[in-house]
Amino acid sequence: MREDLASARAELERRAADSEDHAAELERLRRELERANEDVEQLAHAASHDLNEPLRVIAGFTELLETRELDAETLKFLGLIRESSSRMQSLITDMLALSRVSRAEHSFGAVDLAALLDDVKTMLAPAIGAAGAEVEGSGLPVVEADASQLSQVLQQLIGNAIKFHGERVPEVEVWAASVPEGWRVSVRDNGIGIDPARADQVFGVFKRLHTRxxxxxxxxxxxxxxxxxxxxxxxxxxxxxxxxxxxxxxTLAGRAAAGAG
Structure with missing residues (x-):
């Protein structure tokens, strides 16, 4: 009996030691992954910043050349150069924005989602007006969040809803509901929709469901x-x-901030 107990205790001690080793290895791998992600983000930020200046020069000289008397074929080629430069600048701007999200300091505070939606509608007013869109909100609480980053999310989702409206006048509804983990915010539109078979792909970098x-x-x-x-x-x-x-x-983690309605 004593031998069995001693053997069982030794086995438990061995397993405990193995668990500690595994935990230490997982922690080491986690730190390495964090460092690698930081390196990639810093590289993307630096590369994007350094690429912008030569592109501005290319675009500037292209516009200058287009003011001269040139044949139609040359003007066509210059137009392609200008469009490609503009597209690249747009891509770099988006890459910088993606990099900044990860690098930004947390700045959480009470955010009134109804007031934030009004601000976003003001920023998107030209697009909303041009499309004749209707953007409505309901049941929006005060939450603990980073107002600037949450504004980015609403601008993107509402902007996409207006952009991909198809033949119908865009109608966009934003609402929130309390869920166990905090709040679920929904943005619904009446546009061309998203293919369910590709729904998981839309949040990947450079994933497009439509042509340029x-x-x-x-x-x-x-x-x-x-x-x-x-x-x-x-x-x-x-x-x-x-x-x-x-x-x-x-979803947004946590309960409503003080003053939520």
Missing amino acids: QQAPGNGIGLAICQKVVARHGGRIWVEPTPGGGATICF
């Missing part, structure tokens, strides 16, 4: 949304939308 001819963009906006939501302890996904259109939901 159908809609401009670099496929980075929803990746930024995913990073922001993750920094808020939440998740983001595409919800099935009966009757057409698209609904994108995201």
